[in-house]
Amino acid sequence: MTVEEFKLPDVGEGVAEGELVSWLVAPGDRVEEDQPVAEVETDKALVEVPSSYDGTVEELFVDEGDMVPVGDVIISFRIDEDGDGGATAEAEAEPEPEADAGDEPAPDATADADDGTTSEPDTPSGRTFAPPSARRLARELGVDVGAVDGSGPGGRVTEADVRAHAEGGGSADAGGADDGPEPRPAPTDTGSTGRKSAVSKRGDSSDGASATAAGAPEPAGRETTLATPATRKVARERGVDLDDVPTDETRDGEAFVTVDAVNAYADALESPSEPEPATVDADTAPATVDADTAPDATAATDAAVSAEGDETVPYRGVRRTIGKQMERSKYTAPHVTHHDTAAVDALVEAREELKPKAEAEGVKLTYMPFVMKAIVAGLKEYPYLNSELREDDEEIVLKGDYNLGIAVATDAGLMVPVVEDVDEKGLFELADEVNDLAARARERKLKPAEMKGGTFSITNFGAIGGEYATPIINYPETAILGLGAIEERPVVREGDGGDSEVVPAPTLPLSLSIDHRVVDGAVAAEFANTVMEHLETPLLLLNE
Structure with missing residues (x-):
């Protein structure tokens, strides 16, 4: 072996x-x-x-x-x-x-x-897919983890599933997992979803014990304690029983102990002669107690954090990459945003006429394919918006492909999958590809190659009720178009008698951000006019 x-x-x-x-x-x-x-x-x-x-x-x-x-x-x-x-x-x-x-x-x-x-x-x-904490709980409860029905992603067994099985109630409710992933503002403890939170809320549990008057902390004496393998290793090395380590952190309803908590508890046991007050806060802590390194289970520290109500979320992974990309774009390319509004009653009618045929072919037809085709028409006429500035080579590359990135909001941040060769595809083909990419982006199943090679990007903030914005360019591209919500708004039209009148009509607000080093404001306005012309007269899209 x-x-x-x-x-x-x-x-x-x-x-x-x-x-x-x-x-x-x-x-x-x-x-x-x-x-x-x-x-x-x-x-x-x-x-x-x-x-x-x-x-x-x-x-x-x-x-x-x-x-x-x-x-x-x-x-x-x-x-x-x-x-x-x-x-x-x-x-x-x-x-x-x-x-x-x-x-x-x-x-x-x-x-x-x-x-x-x-x-x-x-x-x-x-x-059987289950995290170490769920397997450990299964051992403690005498449950065969292989017999537990998992409610987590991919059938993963969670601690809640183990408890439900032990109580004879089957697997725990996955909390609407069948409805698909939904965006959320920040990682939180999902309970039965099986995904561990990067946020630890403190002050919500009374399991942690306060320091005694003699200076040594009281053992918590729990029956079940969750911890990572590294934490258990530290506990063994320092001769500490994890069930005795005070903590107010939880995972899936069970006490969770960190390495810092183990070390702090062990330090307190080794030097019990140094008294600590029963309640410690930042203002009354003695000079020998550092508020940042005090044991996690100290009641006063918990109360202080709870009173502030702050939570710490790691800034890394996809979120950090998005932040760096936005920072680079904003501080490299001087942004200018052009706003305009297209009256799209003819577009609304055209889509309604095509929807039954699209549904017969199994395609959900949105407005996005029409917008993509209109953008390609504008890019062909004004190629500097489909370009890349290479500063080191001191040259502007006018791209020959029309690969449009579609910004998709996910629980991890904004993903921008790319639809390639938009000029060579029909409306139904584009609709089907956009729907597929967006679904897989929300499920975090996109391949890295599917988010590369874009020449122009679209962001649809109107899907959540926005009207105008100042989108940040997906650098090193030179332009991005933001779409507002299509709603009825006042529009001035010529009446039957030749007089102008204000009537309600569906309109689409547009927000076009450009890299002003490459694209002039007048060119941006002309590009926007071309896009609006094709949206207001959908028959023109037949040429694209």
Whole structure:
């Protein structure tokens, strides 16, 4: 038997690091080659990392939430000489007989590397996806995790599923998971969704114990405590019982202990002669107590944080990439935004006439394909809006392709999948491709290549009720068009008698941002006029 270390592979083009969002396996689990073992978020997408071995998980070297450089060891596997991983030491010494179809799987006798308890039975498939915390809870409750129906993404088993199974109620409600992902303002504790939160709310639990008058903290004495493998390792090294470490942080309703909390508790046990007040806050803390490094379970620190109501959300992954891209664009390209409004009653009628035919072909027809075709008409006439300024070479590249990026709001931030060769595709083909890309963007299933090569971008803030905006250019492109909501607004029209009159009509507000180093304001206005002309007279789109 050998132990093989597995390094984080290159999970994307040019990706140097990734955040290990969640483990899909735990020590003692059997895995097969190509089986996903972890979810990693890069600056481009959320990807599953497959195993390169058939074997048994030996050790996890990275905590959930850690940033890991490509090439760092994240996990190790026990591999038999014949390539198969042994589940237990006993299995190596005395092979088990083949099981009949009616036999129940034998329990795995491997002791858990973290807490010394016996792990749950191997599942028949060996492919049960559950985080270490859910597997640990299953062991504590005597539940076979392989028999639990998972309600998390991809059927992943959550701690709530384990509890529900133990109580005889089946799997927990996934909270509308079948409805598809919805954008959310920031990561929060999702409870039964299976995705760990990057935000830890404090002051919401009374499990943490205050320091005693003698200076030593009271043991919490819990029956169940969740912690990462690294935290349990520190606890063993410092001779601390995790169930005694005070904490107010929770995961899926159970107490969650961090490395800092373990160290702080151990430090307090080693020097009990130094008294601490029962309640500590930033104003009354003694000079020997640092408010930032005090034990997580100190009641006063919790109260102070709770009173402030602040939460800390990691700035990394896709969100950090978006921020850097926006910063680069805004501080590199001098932005100018041109606003205008198109009266689109003819466009509304044209779409209504085409919708039944589109539905018959299984296509949901929106206004976006019409706008894309109108933009291509404008780009052909004013190619400087379909260009890239290469500062180092001191040249402007007028692009020959018409690849339009469509901004899509996701729970991780704004994704911009690219529809290539818009000039060569029909309305229904564009509608089908846009719908597919947008759906996969929200599900975080886009490939990095599908977000590259854009020559012009579109952002539809009107979908959530906006009217005008000042979009930031998707650098190094030189222009972006923002779409407002199509609504009835007052429009001046010529009446039957030749007099002008104000009438309600559906209008589409447009916000065009340009790189003023490349595009002049007059050219931007002429481009906008061409786009509006094609939107107001949809028959012109037949030429595109």
